[in-house]
Amino acid sequence: MRIGPIDIDRPLCLAPMEDVSDPPFRRLCKEEGADLLYTEFANCEAVTRNVERECRKLYVDEAERPIGVQIYGSGEGSMERAATMASEAGADFIDINCGCWVKKIANRGDGAGLLRDLKKFEAVVRAVLRGTKLPVTVKTRLGWDKDSIVILDVVRLVQDLGVSALTVHLRTRAQGYTGCADWSWIEKIRAVCTIPFIANGDMVTPEDAKTCFDMGADGIMIGRGAIARPWVFRHMRHYLNTGEILSEPTLKERVEICLRHLAMHAEYRGVPSGVFSFRRNYAGYLKGVPHIAQLRAELMTMERVEPIVARLHRFMEEYSEMRNVPTPEQGGA
Numbered sequence: 531m532r533i534g535p536i537d538i539d540r541p542l543c544l545a546p547m548e549d550v551s552d553p554p555f556r557r558l559c560k561e562e563g564a565d566l567l568y569t570e571f572a573n574c575e576a577v578t579r580n581v582e583r584e585c586r587k588l589y590v591d592e593a594e595r596p597i598g599v600q601i602y603g604s605g606e607g608s609m610e611r612a613a614t615m616a617s618e619a620g621a622d623f624i625d626i627n628c629g630c631w632v633k634k635i636a637n638r639g640d641g642a643g644l645l646r647d648l649k650k651f652e653a654v655v656r657a658v659l660r661g662t663k664l665p666v667t668v669k670t671r672l673g674w675d676k677d678s679i680v681i682l683d684v685v686r687l688v689q690d691l692g693v694s695a696l697t698v699h700l701r702t703r704a705q706g707y708t709g710c711a712d713w714s715w716i717e718k719i720r721a722v723c724t725i726p727f728i729a730n731g732d733m734v735t736p737e738d739a740k741t742c743f744d745m746g747a748d749g750i751m752i753g754r755g756a757i758a759r760p761w762v763f764r765h766m767r768h769y770l771n772t773g774e775i776l777s778e779p780t781l782k783e784r785v786e787i788c789l790r791h792l793a794m795h796a797e798y799r800g801v802p803s804g805v806f807s808f809r810r811n812y813a814g815y816l817k818g819v820p821h822i823a824q825l826r827a828e829l830m831t832m833e834r835v836e837p838i839v840a841r842l843h844r845f846m847e848e849y850s851e852m853r854n855v856p857t858p859e860q861g862g863a
């Protein structure tokens with residue numbers, strides 16, 4: 531699949547996720563096999579007003595390439611200028627968010643709001659194309675709601691405008707995250723789409739990846755399926771290449787990757803604020819492990835990295851000892 535000079539066979543893409551796919555998480559996913567990264571979305575109005583928090587989202591690290599910088603908004607002048615700023619900040623390509631369902635964004639005509647006004651959609655894409663010489667890609671949904679599915683019109687529109695790739699979250703705006711992503715659209719989109727098409731929505735397992743590629747996607751994009759499971763990319767690639775399913779990581783491996791993520795996160799955000807903002811990740815990395823209420827409560831009180839490392843190592847020792855105690859059926863007391 532090609533986006534300008536970027537050429538990757540069946541890429542596994544990490545979805546743009548506000549407050550999740552920040553630089554440390556992107557790097558971790560890349561180390562675990564993600565082929566193509568996207569930044570969190572940056573609001574074009576805030577970027578052009580030089581709001582530091584948004585401008586920071588435009589900057590990418592060399593190690594992250596290839597990476598798309600995602601911007602959103604519906605002000606044509608601001609989108610054009612934001613595209614220029616993102617290009618100057620080092621993006622490999624510019625991705626336009628035309629799929630955000632959040633009320634305060636979509637109802638004012640940004641994100642998925644553009645699906646209700648395809649003239650505006652077109653004007654925004656043209657503005658971004660004017661603002662950059664880099665390839666421009668679009669990420670969107672099937673339509674506003676089930677009665678206004680416009681994705682096939684969007685496909686024709688963006689390819690005529692010269693967009694380099696299209697990502698579709700296979701739900702409507704009205705669905706938010708409810709129901710299932712409708713993968714049956716992959717074949718229908720494939721039938722009319724002449725540019726690279728990245729399918730997105732509910733792809734979690736290696737088999738999911740294969741199914742979506744077999745249905746005609748050029749790339750697939752994984753969002754929630756990578757949260758606290760960054761190894762999903764490696765597992766998907768292994769299955770695509772060999773047909774073999776790798777076993778899920780052991781608790782030890784999960785804790786190790788959690789600590790790697792914590793170290794990167796704390797380095798990026800600083801201590802203690804990075805240690806605080808990392809707290810929401812423990813539940814995911816330790817999911818399914820029994821009897822961890824006490825451990826989680828303790829982790830929530832810790833403010834530095836070292837005690838967390840020590841506590842998690844101790845937990846692993848206790849856990850493996852606990853698992854070595856024979857059960858009553860095995861003759862234990």
Ligand SMILES: Cc1cc2nc3c(=O)[nH]c(=O)nc-3n(C[C@H](O)[C@H](O)[C@H](O)COP(=O)(O)O)c2cc1C
Nearest residue numbers: 545546547548570571627699731732733752753754
């Ligand atoms: C916490 C969170 C933040 C998100 N932020 C963005 C964003 O900044 N830009 C975007 O295009 N989509 C965003 N999304 C949507 C995802 O990119 C993706 O389209 C959606 O989660 C469906 O894919 P999944 O089923 O693999 O999670 C976000 C999703 C989540 C869960």
